[in-house]
Amino acid sequence: MTMDLFEQAPPAPWAEALCEGAVVLRRFAVATDAELLDGIERVAKQVPFRQMQTPGGHTMSVAMTCCGDWGWVTDRRGYRYQPQDPVSGEPWPAMPEVFNALAVDAAETAGYAGFEPDSCLINRYSPGAKMGLHQDKDEDDFDQPIVSVSLGVPATFQFGGLLRSERPQRVPLAHGDVVVWGGPARLRYHGVLTLKTSDHPLTGIYRYNLTFRRAW
Numbered sequence: 455m456t457m458d459l460f461e462q463a464p465p466a467p468w469a470e471a472l473c474e475g476a477v478v479l480r481r482f483a484v485a486t487d488a489e490l491l492d493g494i495e496r497v498a499k500q501v502p503f504r505q506m507q508t509p510g511g512h513t514m515s516v517a518m519t520c521c522g523d524w525g526w527v528t529d530r531r532g533y534r535y536q537p538q539d540p541v542s543g544e545p546w547p548a549m550p551e552v553f554n555a556l557a558v559d560a561a562e563t564a565g566y567a568g569f570e571p572d573s574c575l576i577n578r579y580s581p582g583a584k585m586g587l588h589q590d591k592d593e594d595d596f597d598q599p600i601v602s603v604s605l606g607v608p609a610t611f612q613f614g615g616l617l618r619s620e621r622p623q624r625v626p627l628a629h630g631d632v633v634v635w636g637g638p639a640r641l642r643y644h645g646v647l648t649l650k651t652s653d654h655p656l657t658g659i660y661r662y663n664l665t666f667r668r669a670w
């Protein structure tokens with residue numbers, strides 16, 4: 455087989471352990487990136503990206519939309535999962551099959567067979583957007599893992615311990631990287647540092663993150 459120097463085949467995905475219970479599947483989503491971005495576009499046509507309000511009255515710098523049976527929302531009343539878009543009152547768009555298949559495949563690869571996500575939160579970061587250190591604890595069952603898919607502009611992810619006071623480690627996340635968090639890593643504090651201005655051939659100025667969860 456001949457391979458032109460300028461037409462490199464993409465590297466096969468590889469796994470890197472982050473800590474007990476968490477693994478990065480590098481480039482795992484590259485093979486389906488166009489279909490995933492098409493799914494994001496279709497969801498956002500039905501429920502546009504919005505910068506929601508925190509319970510404390512701040513506007514989040516990250517814009518969000520959701521698909522699946524349950525969507526994550528925040529407003530002055532608090533953080534929660536609900537079955538309808540609070541703006542339209544309509545159910546959330548169905549989860550595209552390519553989303554579900556990727557999340558199930560990644561979870562199984564990381565050792566969590568039988569993951570059935572019922573919620574996908576889609577985060578969109580523009581330059582300057584960030585997500586402060588927090589825990590994901592609005593879900594019903596912390597034995598279920600979370601699968602996170604990064605697309606577009608690279609970012610630096612932070613993950614700490616079970617206490618906010620623990621100094622977080624920094625992990626670069628590139629286009630197509632998938633992280634699976636479960637077991638003892640499930641309730642670790644985590645966040646995303648301020649996105650730098652950059653340009654990605656498929657997403658322009660944006661970074662997207664898909665977060666798959668079993669909400670109920």
Ligand code: MD3
Nearest residue numbers: 577590600602635639640641642644663
């Ligand atoms: C570590 N999103 O939406 S996903 C979130 O890149 C969120 O948009 C980030 O944190 C983003 O809640 C990071 C990675 C992630 C998700 C859940 C975790 C890391 C986690 C749960 C426990 C520990």
Ligand code: FE
Nearest residue numbers: 588589590644
């Ligand atoms: Fe989170």
